[in-house]
Amino acid sequence: KQEVTQIPAALSVPEGENLVLNCSFTDSAIYNLQWFRQDPGKGLTSLLLIQSSQREQTSGRLNASLDKSSGRSTLYIAASQPGDSATYLCATFSSGSARQLTFGSGTQLTVLP
């Protein structure tokens, strides 16, 4: 059964810093991996989706990498802003018969002005 772990659970940084969020997964048989953003009491916003054949995806100040063989993904946020404060979740999409998303527990990011 897939297990997804995110470290750290919480992170606080001053505005302007570059930062990295980590995600690891136990089963490398994935179809893709997604990073989501969740604001307090809200649903999920998809940030980046990396297919299993890809190494990275970029969108604006966000860059996500995927190393399937080692079961790791990172989300890099450049020049962080207070508006980036949220919980960031990674999720793997199984390539097996389950065809479902497995989520990590998230990293709660606070960017201080």
Place this chain on the structure above:
Amino acid sequence: GAVVSQHPSRVICKSGTSVKIECRSLDFQATTMFWYRQFPKKSLMLMATSNEGSKATYEQGVEKDKFLINHASLTLSTLTVTSAHPEDSSFYICSARDLNTWETQYFGPGTRLLVL
């Protein structure tokens, strides 16, 4: 882009009552919808997968008689929490999968349930 709505966004009810939560895909057809539950500062846990016109598939440990799921059309799935108890208080999120892009799920905004 694909939009999924949930109604209500927040509900408070007394213990023992039943609560229905709706999940709608607004601009696409969703053959499959998923229901998740999220506890404070925890991750989303898949409760069940519902396919249009057939019975839902529940994850291990989820009581199907407690959490009734109906997916009667390609744009609507409902989750009914029957005889709700305080421990059912949680954030419930649905997602819908586009008929044509099966690997992508679009998430609703969630429903906060508080059972007194």
